[in-house]
Amino acid sequence: MIRSLRLRLMVAAALLALLFMLGLLPALQKAFSLALQEAIEKRLASDVTTLISAARIENNQLHMPELLPDEKFDLPDSRLLGYIFDRQGNLVWRSRATADENINYTPRYDGRGNEFARIRQVDGEEYFVYDVEVKLLGGKSAAFSIVALQPLREYQQTLNGLRERLYLGFGAALLTLLALLWAGMTWGLRSLRQLSHELDDVESGARDGLSSEHPRELLRLTGSLNRLLRSEREQRQRYRDSLGDLAHSLKTPLSVLQGVSESMAQRREDREQARILQSQIERMSQQIDYQLQRASLRKSGLVRHQVALRPLLDSLCSTLAKVYRDKQVKVSLEVPDQAMVPMEQGALLELLGNLLENAYRLCLGQVRISWQGGHTQVELCIEDDGPGVPADQRERILKRGERLDRQHPGQGIGLAVVKDIIDSYDASLTLGDSPLGGAAFRINFSME
The missing domain is CATH 3.30.565.10 (Histidine kinase-like ATPase, C-terminal domain)
Known part of the structure; x- marks a missing residue:
């Protein structure tokens, strides 16, 4: 069992802080994940808009320029992939960055306008997909699904990096919080340490009572202890006075009896009675001493x-x-x-x-x-x-x-x-x- 009040408070505070942070971490990760997905959705929507602005319809045929305004679609190792499908789901155009990619994706084209989703390929690779249905293109009637894809790898790496930083940050924050709590409790419990030192002085006899220089919450306790100490001193003094009076009042009768026994011992016929009387006087004297010692040598309740x-x-x-x-x-x-x-x-x-x-x-x-x-x-x-x-x-x-x-x-x-x-x-x-x-x-x- 932990006997230190400060250590108990520290353990309780550490457990509460740890539970709070463990509950807060998933919430923060979830919030950051949603915010990151929302940012990816907006960026893919902007990329799809770039494809739409570059597309032209000539003789009912889709034409795309050799070089797109956004060069990421043209870089072979780019993480941004662009596709255009017709209403039947046939692929009619793909960006240069998809040359080495084999994406299995079929647009729905169900009149919903646009869709942001995640897809998984047979090789386990996942992608974010932003699909926009276009019915008017360049002022002419058209029916295409223009799709931009981005691998989840970058998103997952960003999320993992954030998780590591959160763990490190929360760990540092927890240590800092514990250090501040320890310092705060040390300062807050200073009055209890002062009270403990004063009680040690009272036990050792260095002081008669506790001071009034304590927080308001402790004044009732210190006042009660002071009254108890004062009552104990007064009671012990009354004991001493009463015992002194008793010893003094018994001393004279015993002296008289002792004198009588000595006088009787001088007469041969009374020696046996004198011996018995002296024996009883001695016994009375010792019994009185015993009772006086027993009453006066009591341990003090607070003073050690x-x-x-x-x-x-x-x-x-x-x-x-x-x-x-x-x-x-x-x-x-x-x-x-x-x-x-x-x-x-x-x-x-x-x-x-x-x-x-x-x-x-x-x-x-x-x-x-x-x-x-x-x-x-x-x-x-x-x-x-x-x-x-x-x-x-x-x-x-x-x-x-x-x-x-x-x-x-x-x-x-x-x-x-x-x-x-x-x-x-x-x-x-x-x-x-x-x-x-x-x-x-x-x-x-x-x-x-």
Whole structure:
């Protein structure tokens, strides 16, 4: 399927122009053929008039001069042939040019005056014939058919030459028309290209909305898009404000509860209840963080972000190396400097932070981060040499609250947040086995 609007219009215009020219060519050829036959008829009529003016009747006998006024009748290789027949159809005179010709023609002499026709000989040769019946010749009574003939060869050659010139001319005209159409469409679609560039700037975050410098037909579209962008920004700001207010309002009660649990933990008889209370407070805190992250890290509908990956990985690995300095984790970073990810920076930080924290926490001492880029798809892979994830448990650990590692604190929401972020950006996450011996988390992003 042709996806370019300009190319579609060009193909449609080319097909219409070609069909129009194919329909016009036969009509032009027919019109030129009729005009050429009409010109031949008039010329043969004039030639017959020359014969009539040269003929004389003496003693009821037809006499023709040795040399006719029109020398074409006398030239042996002439294309003009002259004959005179009496009323019975007998040949009574022929021009010198007919000496080598054997024409089988019988005049009708049926009172119709004159006739223009085409005849075919047994050898396949065709002729135009102009036959005039004469009853008065030189002021005397006479009954003759005076005939002028011309071979069709000249007519056919002229028609073939015209056909070739028409094909060449129409071909050149079609190419010229297509070039003009291409230039016209390029100019006419310039506003759409400008709109496309502005949308690219909006997606990349370089501008907030579309300009009003567009044709009248596009203003309603650009106005609707601007309203949608404005509504989206306002809605996202309201989300951020509401989430900030929610986090602030919950922070104080949780701090109070945390203080109470610490006071209870100092009394031996309340330590078990204090431990349970602290566990529930921690769980509430993590659940609140999860819901806040899930609500705030939504993909924008129109704005498409592009974030450089290498700086974020360098920063996160540096931070995690300090957190897990006792492990002396060796990190292999196989990511080019120009690698980009179609994701908002905050969402990407949350995603990478959770995956890398898991890799550092569970590895034995080695983590590898690799990147494979393409025009439409890119893949980020995070591997470790830890225990890995059993095949029958890989789907379960992506659910909220599910954990395989019971030796470290947490509520198992990190990978659930990662899954939510990936789903909101139309990416995909697959779990597999790494050549290092542990788990391999592969994230595929669409660049379209």
